[in-house]
Amino acid sequence: MSSTIPATKAIESDTDAQAASRRARRRHTQRVWIGRILVPVVFLGSWQIATEVGWLDKFFFGQPTAVWQALVHLFTAGTAFGSIWLNLWVTIKEALYGFLLGTGTGVVIGLLLGQNRLLAEVFGPYIKVLNSIPRIILGSIFIVAFGLGTFPKVLLAAVLVFFVVFFNAFQGVREVDQNLIANIRVLGASPLQIARHVTIPSALTWIIASLHTAFGFAIIGALVEEVLGAQHGIGLIIKVAQGNFDPDTVFACMAIMGVVTLAAEYLITLLERRVLSWRPPNRSEAQAI
Amino acid sequence: MAHGDAARIEISGLTKRFLTPNGEVFTAIQDVSFVIEPGQFCAIVGPTGCGKSTTLGQVSGLERPSAGTVTVGGQPVDGITDGVSFMFQADALFPWKTVLANVMTGPTLRGMGKKEASSLARDWLRRVGLSGFEDRYPHQLSGGMRKRVGMAAALINEPRILLMDEPFGALDVQTKAIMQTELLGLWEQLRPSVLFITHDLDEAVALSDRVLIMTSSPGSIKHSFDIDLPRPRGDVQTIRHEPRFLELQDRIWSSLKDEVERAYAATAGAA
Ligand SMILES: Nc1ncnc2c1ncn2[C@@H]1O[C@H](COP(=O)(O)OP(=O)(O)O)[C@@H](O)[C@H]1O
Ligand SMILES: [Mg+2]
Numbered sequence: 001m002s003s004t005i006p007a008t009k010a011i012e013s014d015t016d017a018q019a020a021s022r023r024a025r026r027r028h029t030q031r032v033w034i035g036r037i038l039v040p041v042v043f044l045g046s047w048q049i050a051t052e053v054g055w056l057d058k059f060f061f062g063q064p065t066a067v068w069q070a071l072v073h074l075f076t077a078g079t080a081f082g083s084i085w086l087n088l089w090v091t092i093k094e095a096l097y098g099f100l101l102g103t104g105t106g107v108v109i110g111l112l113l114g115q116n117r118l119l120a121e122v123f124g125p126y127i128k129v130l131n132s133i134p135r136i137i138l139g140s141i142f143i144v145a146f147g148l149g150t151f152p153k154v155l156l157a158a159v160l161v162f163f164v165v166f167f168n169a170f171q172g173v174r175e176v177d178q179n180l181i182a183n184i185r186v187l188g189a190s191p192l193q194i195a196r197h198v199t200i201p202s203a204l205t206w207i208i209a210s211l212h213t214a215f216g217f218a219i220i221g222a223l224v225e226e227v228l229g230a231q232h233g234i235g236l237i238i239k240v241a242q243g244n245f246d247p248d249t250v251f252a253c254m255a256i257m258g259v260v261t262l263a264a265e266y267l268i269t270l271l272e273r274r275v276l277s278w279r280p281p282n283r284s285e286a287q288a289i
Numbered sequence: 290m291a292h293g294d295a296a297r298i299e300i301s302g303l304t305k306r307f308l309t310p311n312g313e314v315f316t317a318i319q320d321v322s323f324v325i326e327p328g329q330f331c332a333i334v335g336p337t338g339c340g341k342s343t344t345l346g347q348v349s350g351l352e353r354p355s356a357g358t359v360t361v362g363g364q365p366v367d368g369i370t371d372g373v374s375f376m377f378q379a380d381a382l383f384p385w386k387t388v389l390a391n392v393m394t395g396p397t398l399r400g401m402g403k404k405e406a407s408s409l410a411r412d413w414l415r416r417v418g419l420s421g422f423e424d425r426y427p428h429q430l431s432g433g434m435r436k437r438v439g440m441a442a443a444l445i446n447e448p449r450i451l452l453m454d455e456p457f458g459a460l461d462v463q464t465k466a467i468m469q470t471e472l473l474g475l476w477e478q479l480r481p482s483v484l485f486i487t488h489d490l491d492e493a494v495a496l497s498d499r500v501l502i503m504t505s506s507p508g509s510i511k512h513s514f515d516i517d518l519p520r521p522r523g524d525v526q527t528i529r530h531e532p533r534f535l536e537l538q539d540r541i542w543s544s545l546k547d548e549v550e551r552a553y554a555a556t557a558g559a560a
Contacts (some may be wrong), residue, residue: 179380184383187394188371197398
């Protein structure tokens, strides 16, 4: 009988500890969210005050309330090039196609060169040369060569994405654990089976990590090419607003693209969780920051 | 026994040289020759860096010898040999595959259907005591459990030859003893020829029919000791206290001791 008393006590203190840790976690979450809300409030507030008081000239630096009005105007009145939705869709489409094209070629060529030393040594220097070309010059060349349509935007976005994904895929293959290669080989795997069972799954960690940055680059590629020359798109709106000394619209466009990038980032994180569910949790948690 | 002459390993004049980064030739193993009879459990013991892993690499066909030959079942080894399973020193489970998928890999690569391979893998997981862990990933298992998965993945192919490179080297003493006993149990069911590398003399004597001592680098076979402890050996923990075990262990140690001291002097001198 006497042994049951400490047992129940232990259970009680167990639930106590659980409740305490739950309280601590809730307090932590509260603090994080208060902080997250405070950051933009302080930032936008000081921006607003600085421009109201006159420390910053709102003619050059815009003003949060005016940015908000520009946003409302963009969504209600539209632009000179059609509704904001049409323009946003054009830019997203270009970025998305560029992202897919750049990722596809980057992964395939990265895996190929990573596995084949001869190919890597033959093509290595040329890839470095291509990578050293300033992208803005490529942008001009594409406009001249392919005109003002969708294709040159997709191409520039794809080029920006390609190098990020390519280097990661290549490195991913190089970092494959040689023990695992030896293991699959003694199990009798063919070169294709080695790639399928070991090289690709192992490189996938690297490839997926690169996709976060890559989508941002796709957006940049599409926007830059639109600024250089386009008939539709957020980049065109930014360029025209810049010409009109209208920083508020530029900031408004920036905010819109920010939301798009965040949404894409969220989707890529979902993909990452799904594909890399085998990884120990502490690593993916560290990467979630 | 179960596999006949196909499980006979014959190594003669085996030499492996490496080119060091500064262009010199380094001889890792020199003129290694021995024969493992079908169904024999043979251990190789030697100081670190004497070329034990290198020897195994040539037998598995993962590497090519610089000189000499390895013959398995009368066929010279040229590339990966069929019917050979390998358990590595380091963890060689695929971290992106579940426990079940890891064990299934061998049969699947040999062209077995998914369903059949899966039920076979489940059976093997039961035999190594890991039923219920099929859907876990390797990082969710303890070191000992990972070794069991590795053992199931190696034995599911029912190899005629099992190569093991310090498979239990990283385990704590208690887990190691349990794994050794389990290995012996499974070996007695399948009776492949085993080439078992270890630096742990107790382990070698407790498990093997024969213990080969390798010299310090460049490695070659120094002595061969027959272990006449009766089989089945049963619990590895208890066998260690038998007088015959201690006698054999003592004799082999006097042969090994010189090599360990020489290897130590060589590395200490170089440092
Ligand atoms: N691929 C390699 N290139 C150069 N030297 C190697 C290579 N593999 C092994 N060696 C050298 O050969 C010697 C034997 O190595 P190894 O067979 O791994 O020893 P161990 O008996 O500890 O398993 C070591 O000195 C090691 O440095
Ligand atoms: Mg070794």
